[in-house]
Amino acid sequence: MKEILIENQAVEVHDLTVVYDRKPALWDIDFVLPKGKLIGVIGPNGSGKSTLIKAMMDIVDKSSGWVKLFGQPIEKVRHKVSYVPQRESVDWDFPTNVWDVVMMGRYGRKSILKRASKLDKEIVHQSLEKVGMLPFKNRQIAQLSGGQQQRVFMARALAEQAELYLMDEPFAGVDAATENSIFEVFQEIRDSGKTMMVVHHDLQSAAKYFDWIVLLNTRLVAYGKIEDVFTDEHMEEAYGGQLSVLNQVHEILRQKQYPIREKQPR
């Protein structure tokens, strides 16, 4: 794959490999993404889309490779990066309300032990307003619809006031109205010069929503401007079934319990 030269780099992923139970979830992923774009992460089920952003946030361990955000390792720039997990990843029966969840966006490593400041409250208020959830601020989260749950997560992300947003399937299982309003928020964020990476499963709407695409199928199929990536050839490569030799190698690794990378001498 040809290298793309990008000046204003937001994300640089270098030779990233992630393994679950000895089976590769991501294999040698390598790309660079520019600032200020709405970037879709697309690929079939089980192609490692969620794993990619989790590895970028250091939520899952990398087997090899590294990630730089704004030219720095994630630990140095966490305050500039917002991560939105999949809606189903949390227990919505948890005893808390909308306001408290959005307030979590204001936590940092140290500030989590402090009381919320007036500014924090102001920001939470504005974030709820932006996604149209202000009337529900005292609502128990168990009483929210799927679309409202996603709006709450969106408000929490807004409250983080980040430079880079990594979102895992924000459009999954939401109604059309919520989908539209979330997309509007995305555009607003992008137009203010911030960068968004969004895991998305639907090809049709992807073409409508994103400026850039990262196309995955365990390995990186293509990345770049949407018009360059959405070609028949790439689609066939990503969705036309997995590469059988690569698959066989993965299976052998798993069954025989071989390591996917040899240990580097130190």
Next chain:
Amino acid sequence: MNWQETIDFFLLRSANVRFVVLGAVLIGASAAVVGCFLFLRKRALVGDAIAHSVLPGVCLAFIFFQSKHPAILLAGAIVTGWISLLLINWITNHSKIKSDTAIGLTLSWFFGIGILLLTAIQKTGNASQSGLDKFLFGKASSLVRDDVILFAIVSFCLIVTVMVFFTPLKLITFDRDFAISKGVKVGLYEFLLSTLTVVAVATGIQAVGVVLMAALLITPAAAARFWTNDLKKMVILAGFFGALSGLLGSFVSYNIPKMPTGPWIVVVVSTIAIFSFFVGSKKGLLNRFIKQRRISRKILSENLLKLFYKLGEEEQNFRALRTKDEIVNRRFFIPRELQIGLNVLERKDFLHQDNESFQLTDEGLEEGRRVTRLHRLWEMYLNQYLKIAPDHVHDDAEAIEHIITPEIEAELLELMEHPEKDPHDTVIPYSNSELRIEFRMVDENCKKGEN
């Protein structure tokens, strides 16, 4: 036991009673507070495994130090409690065994060793060993001053720690991945929570015993969950339930000399939980039952009004007096329910009773018309937008007509532009013709406003 003794106990007249009660209450409260997080992390069984795994620690500490000093036994308990926790995690991470099996294995293995050691100690005939068996089922009344001071300090520290770190503990329990993404030291807080659990268990076994300790950790949290949807309130309430069961358990233990405390604490806390399960204000069964009954009453009375309206429509006489037989002939109602429904409607002034016959009032007519309208509007909607054949829309509309809000009704009206007739070609009744025109004008004004 007589009333005087009971009163003396609850007024904490004797110094000894004061120690026992204070110890049991603090132990109960702190275990319950820590247990809330285990409960919400769905790790309830881990609490049980730790509880059983502290027994060998207590025995080993006694064998090595030949002392029953509470601090020594507590330390021993904490050590093996922690080892069991690490073992469970290790087995789950490094083998194909799933966590439920790993918990079961560890629990029985450690408990077995514990019983073995306990029996061996008792066989030695060492006089100072007597009383070690109280760790099995707990004996709050055997707490002495030194024990209580230590346990009170430990329990107090547990509660304060949870208060100080409440926000991060809440965050990692609700959304662990997000916490990591924010740079919160999730590993550190998980370690803290595990330590709190082990320490709470190690202290709690004095009062409840290893066998029933899990009940004191988890049951108050489960009971509290039925009463509130707020974590802070839930923790406070669970602490209160734990303290209450500690108090009552030690009361029994104090007054009936041979009686172990553990089972009594568990009986009390379980009674609270069962009570909460039925009458809890947030998720209790009684609450649900009342809601369900209210709903079925509403459905019943709306169906009756609709029937009155339909009969009136057919006969072109909405105010006719109708007997129960007339009603049942048209649509079957269970006689008892029919009577209830008619009573409700009469009380609400929707129906007027004359001898054994009933007649619609103005309000009743309007309400009957509304339900009929919603029924037919929904049939129309199903037919037009979901392409369901006219002979298949009735049953759906029967159910949906009861839940359509005025907002949805307005939306339906706008969407279908105030249809005149339903899929069966029956007229959809509007309140009156003037109102319909008003509706339209309001709509048009709204549209103008938007432009």
